Amino acid sequence: MTMFELPPVPRPSEQARATAQERLDGLVKPLGALGRLEEIAAWLCAAHGQVPPRPLDDVRVVIFAGDHGVASTSAVSAYPREITAAMVRVFLAGVSGVSVLAEQVGARVRVLDIAVDAELADVAPEITAHKVRRGSGSIDVADALESAETLRALAAGRAVADEEIEAGADLLIPGDMGIGNTTVAAALVAAMLGLPADEVVGTGTGVDEAGRAHKVAVVSTALERAGGQAGDPVALLTALGSACAAATTGFLAQAAVRGVPVLLDGVYSGAAALLAAELAPGAQDWWLAGHRSTEPSQAYALKALGLDPILDLGLRLGEGSGAVQAVPVLRSARAVLAGMGSLADLDLG
Numbered sequence: 090m091t092m093f094e095l096p097p098v099p100r101p102s103e104q105a106r107a108t109a110q111e112r113l114d115g116l117v118k119p120l121g122a123l124g125r126l127e128e129i130a131a132w133l134c135a136a137h138g139q140v141p142p143r144p145l146d147d148v149r150v151v152i153f154a155g156d157h158g159v160a161s162t163s164a165v166s167a168y169p170r171e172i173t174a175a176m177v178r179v180f181l182a183g184v185s186g187v188s189v190l191a192e193q194v195g196a197r198v199r200v201l202d203i204a205v206d207a208e209l210a211d212v213a214p215e216i217t218a219h220k221v222r223r224g225s226g227s228i229d230v231a232d233a234l235e236s237a238e239t240l241r242a243l244a245a246g247r248a249v250a251d252e253e254i255e256a257g258a259d260l261l262i263p264g265d266m267g268i269g270n271t272t273v274a275a276a277l278v279a280a281m282l283g284l285p286a287d288e289v290v291g292t293g294t295g296v297d298e299a300g301r302a303h304k305v306a307v308v309s310t311a312l313e314r315a316g317g318q319a320g321d322p323v324a325l326l327t328a329l330g331s332a333c334a335a336a337t338t339g340f341l342a343q344a345a346v347r348g349v350p351v352l353l354d355g356v357y358s359g360a361a362a363l364l365a366a367e368l369a370p371g372a373q374d375w376w377l378a379g380h381r382s383t384e385p386s387q388a389y390a391l392k393a394l395g396l397d398p399i400l401d402l403g404l405r406l407g408e409g410s411g412a413v414q415a416v417p418v419l420r421s422a423r424a425v426l427a428g429m430g431s432l433a434d435l436d437l438g
């Protein structure tokens with residue numbers, strides 16, 4: 090087991106959750122009539138240790154961008170590797186899918202070049218402050234990273250979570266950008282959960298059936314090459330992950346260590362969450378799943394974490410685009426607790 094020590098994850102307040110449930114039961118509605126909204130309201134109270142929970146005004150998306158060697162050496166995506174760097178410019182220009190959707194809910198978007206296979210320091214120096222390397226290794230033929238790079242990427246993700254929390258984040262959302270990353274996510278989930286490649290590989294950006302079969306072969310080869318590291322998340326990230334996967338893992342683990350709620354997004358944050366929960370036991374108590382991706386590995390990851398997606402819109406974009414759309418649901422859950430009258434005050438004439 091690779092040594093990677095994290096501070097313990099605090100427990101959300103069970104007392105606040107119970108108080109919230111009592112309050113919800115007394116609101117002016119039939120018992121349980123607000124369904125999942127009630128569960129989310131109680132979850133937020135447990136996270137904040139108070140009833141009602143605090144407003145979720147400051148929502149921050151962090152996009153971890155990087156290239157994956159598999160996309161250079163093998164046809165695993167419907168789009169070319171160069172899209173990754175090009176999309177970083179789109180995020181900076183504020184016209185990406187997640188940029189537009191985040192604006193709808195007043196969330197900020199920050200993009201970081203963790204391992205883009207291009208020189209982006211001239212474009213925006215601040216985005217390369219946590220860069221680990223240019224591209225990660227092609228997992229079917231070599232390790233994705235050196236162990237020291239994995240540790241650096243994990244530390245970078247943790248440092249970014251700290252930066253955002255210290256700047257006032259009420260809610261964090263991980264985003265991803267990296268052509269080929271659904272192949273890496275599938276490999277990580279398969280290795281963690283002991284599943285065959287064929288169960289977890291999806292069509293990503295839209296490969297056809299032959300393309301999916303090729304992805305299955307690539308993931309199977311990678312799993313055979315890396316064999317038997319399921320119990321060691323750091324070794325798994327080194328062998329089958331990428332710098333972005335490790336940074337996202339560190340980000341999710343550190344948010345939990347700091348007791349700050351997270352809305353997970355799609356397939357990439359699902360895979361990272363599985364690893365982060367292994368590194369930081371109890372971290373999943375601080376996360377909600379924003380939406381269900383069409384990628385099968387996300388469903389396995391969420392099930393293993395005991396998380397049930399809030400939205401199911403058939404999205405397959407990533408970037409944090411699904412999670413940001415669940416933000417209004419969380420705000421509604423809070424508003425119900427903060428504003429509804431009580432059944433006891435009902436005037437029955």
Ligand SMILES: Cc1cc2ncn([C@H]3O[C@H](COP(=O)(O)O)[C@@H](O)[C@H]3O)c2cc1C
Nearest residue numbers: 166168265266267268269270271293294407
């Ligand atoms: C223009 C464009 C914008 C994107 N934004 C997110 N992704 C998403 O698609 C990629 C993963 O799918 P695959 O494994 O099939 O390559 C990642 O970059 C992910 O963030 C995009 C993909 C494209 C083409």
Ligand SMILES: O=C(O)c1cccnc1
Nearest residue numbers: 293355356382405406407
């Ligand atoms: O759902 C996702 O997260 C996803 C699906 C396909 C491609 N990129 C991301």
